[in-house]
Amino acid sequence: MRRRLLLSTLAVAVVALLLLGIPLAYAAQKLVYEEAGRSLDREASSIAGGVGFSLESHRPVTGTVIAREYPGRHISITMPDGRTVTAGPPRRGRVLSATAAHGAVRVRVSRPEAQVRDAALRLILLVGSLALLGVAVTVGLAMVQARKLILPLVDLAETADRLGSGNARPRPRRYGIPEVDRVAEQLDRSAVRITQLLIASRGFAADASHQLRTPLTALSMRLEEMIEAADYPDVVREEGAAAVAQTERLVAVVEQLLARARHDRAGGVVPAPIDEIIAQQVEEWRPSFRKAGRNVRIIGEQGLVGMTNPEGLSQIVATLLENALTHGAGTVTIHTKPGANSVMVEVGDEGDGIPSELAPRIFERSISGGRGTGLGLYLAQSLAVMDGGRLELTQTRPAVFSVFLRQPAEALLASQPVVMGPT
Structure with missing residues (x-):
């Protein structure tokens, strides 16, 4: 922005100086030539009057005296008897001349045009020097003004960036520019409102998570007691184990919500075996797919390890499987494969896919293709981003979602080629 301000100010100054300087230079040159002509007229009239007075006084007229009084001029005097008296250097090249008469005496005064041209050039150079000085002063003032304007804008941009990152502390700094000061005041008011909203949202999340965690823990204990007490049939044990797994997953989700309310992550990001997490989720969701007459299969490379929060990745895979069960059709395929610097987990089905108008907004809050929130x-x-990965819709028809996880540092080092130096 500073460069644009300087360039725009310089452009305005140059255009203004050109619009004023060119006519001024032309007028200055014309003025020099006109003044030179008037000066020659005065000299010719003065010489003619002096020669006439000398003739009336019967004094001799010599070119030496006249040349000494008017140096650098070529003077030609025509006497009443037709005699011509010359004075000064001879005429060479182009000259400017003026003629005057006094009675029968005629005088012609000439000077080299180069002298007048040099004088005009010196005046034009003076005008150009003043113009350059004006441009330099303009650029200096523009730099001062640009610095005075840009520094507050940079400061305001940093304040806005802090607001976006959650640091909503007001900065009551003013800059002496009314418009910028109004923007700073609005940012301070926004910081106060954002702080209040963050406090309210964190309080609600913490309260809700705490209230949910207690009954879920009690429910998990009751289910475990039910499984222990039920010796038959086997269906009770199978369904009870599935319910316990679901409850444990809900407890993990609540723990994550509580951690997000505290702005940290429960457990953190660790190298996690992808196969175990996927297998656990497939085992948990397979009865639901079997009841719907559908199947889930796992293909791709085995033994992959990615940097993730295991509970977070479990929640992501569970969400994608639930999405495929609700909105998709046919067999759901989970494909694991390594990338250049990442581990990919693709979840796709054989359904009609996602409408083109819905695809760009599929990850927005409250956007759903039908049933669901x-x-x-x-x-x-959000969970993928928190763990340093990302979740993308890589194919719309049929729908394929891809989870990209960072590879552990050891895997990255192992995948890089080793270059041996000369021995």
């Missing part, structure tokens, strides 16, 4: 994919993408 529209929060599942939004939360899944």
Whole structure:
């Protein structure tokens, strides 16, 4: 921005100086030539009057005296008897001349045009020097003004960036520019409102998570007691184990919500085996798919390790499987494969896919293709970003979602080629 201000100010100054300087230079040159002509007229009239007075006084007229009084001029005097008296250097090249008469005496005064041209050039150079000085002063003032304007804008941009990152502390700094000061005041008011909203949202999340965690823990204990007490049939044990797994996953989700309310992550990001997390989720969701007459299969490379929060990745895979069960059709395929610097987990089905008008907004909050709240994919993408990965819709028809996880540092080092130096 500073460069644009300087360039625009310089352009305005140059255009203004050109619009004023060119006519001024032309007028100055014309003025020099006109003044030179008037000076020659005065000299010719003065010489003619002096020669006439000398003739009336019967004094001799010599070119030496006249040349000494008017140096650098070529003077030609025509006497009443037709005699011509010359004075000064001979005429060479182009000259400017003026003629005057006094009675029968005629005088012609000439000077080299180069002298007048040099005088005009010196005046034009003086005008150009003043113009350059004006441009330099303009650029200096523009730099001062640009610095005075840009520094507050940079400061305001940093303040806005802090607001976006959650640091909503007001900065009561003013800059002496009314418009910029009004923007700073509005940012300070916004910081106060954002702080209040953050406090309220964190309090609500913490309270809700705490209230949910207690009954879920009690429910998990009751289910475990039910499984222990039920010796038959086996269906009770199978369904009870599935319910316990679901409850444990809900407890993990609540723990994550509570951690997000505290702005940290429960457990953190660690190198996690992808196969185990996917297998656990497939085992948990397979009965639901079997009841719907559908199947889930796992293909791709085994033994991959990615940097993730295991609970977070479990929640992401569970969301994608639930999304495929609700909105998709046919067999759901989970494809694991390594990338250049990442581990990919693709989840796709054989359904009609996602409408083209919905695809760009599929991860937005409250956006749903039909049944559902529209929060599942939004939360899944948020969990992926929190762990340093990302969740993308890589194919719309049929729908394929891809989870990209960072590879551990050891895997990255192992994948890089080793260059041996000369021995």
